[in-house]
Amino acid sequence: xxxxxxxxxxxxxxxxxxxxxxxxxxxxxxxxxxxxxxxxxxxxxxxxxxxxxxxxxxxxxxxxxxxxxxxxxxxxxxxxxxxxxxxxxxxxxxxxxxxxxxxxxxxxxxxxxxxxxxxxxxxxxxxxxxxxxxxxxxxxxxxxxxxxxxxx
Numbered sequence: 156x157x158x159x160x161x162x163x164x165x166x167x168x169x170x171x172x173x174x175x176x177x178x179x180x181x182x183x184x185x186x187x188x189x190x191x192x193x194x195x196x197x198x199x200x201x202x203x204x205x206x207x208x209x210x211x212x213x214x215x216x217x218x219x220x221x222x223x224x225x226x227x228x229x230x231x232x233x234x235x236x237x238x239x240x241x242x243x244x245x246x247x248x249x250x251x252x253x254x255x256x257x258x259x260x261x262x263x264x265x266x267x268x269x270x271x272x273x274x275x276x277x278x279x280x281x282x283x284x285x286x287x288x289x290x291x292x293x294x295x296x297x298x299x300x301x302x303x304x305x306x307x
Contacts, residue, residue, distance in 0.1 A: 174222035176214045183210040189229035190239040192247070193222040199251040204240040206233035206262045218254075233262035238270060245271040 171194055172178050183189075189209030193201040193216070200222070205212035209227055213219060230236040240259045247253055258269065 171224035171226040174219050174225040176219065179210060179213045179219075179225065183213060183227055184229055185210045187229040188231075188233045188236040189227050190236050190243060191225055191227035192243055193218055194224040194226065195221060196223055199243075199247050199253065201254055202240055202243045202247060202259075203255075204236045204259065206236060209236070234265050237262050237265060241269045241271050245269075 171192075172182055174193065186208050187210070188204070188206050190202070190204040191209060191213060192199045193203075201218050203212070203216070209229060213225060213227070219225070228239055230239065237259060244253070244255060244259055248255070258272070261268070
């Protein structure tokens with residue numbers, strides 16, 4: 156047993172944290188693309204992303220003062236951030252009162268349309284879970300999107 160009571164984790168992205176610039180600067184890794192959800196009293200109200208630095212985007216976000224909490228996930232590429240933002244947008248717009256009125260825009264250089272608009276749900280969730288997977292070659296698999304969304 157460790158002599159320290161220190162709690163260690165790689166990225167605290169699987170939790171919602173207080174939506175303040177100081178918390179975002181302390182916890183969100185810099186210089187990484189990613190997607191985020193702004194919450195007010197436990198309810199998601201805005202989904203977004205940054206193709207360059209999700210930390211900078213959140214710190215300067217005009218809606219951050221309206222949020223009580225923020226959840227995020229960093230990505231390796233802008234395309235992965237776009238897929239995650241799209242997944243959250245599609246799954247939350249039916250169950251939450253999102254103020255997002257417009258579908259997430261594709262990042263520069265993304266030739267494909269939203270996998271959640273143009274293909275079946277199973278293929279889209281497979282693409283989200285395995286970002287290097289080409290959806291045109293993806294086998295149809297049974298997937299529970301709510302189980303995946305609950306972890307984010």
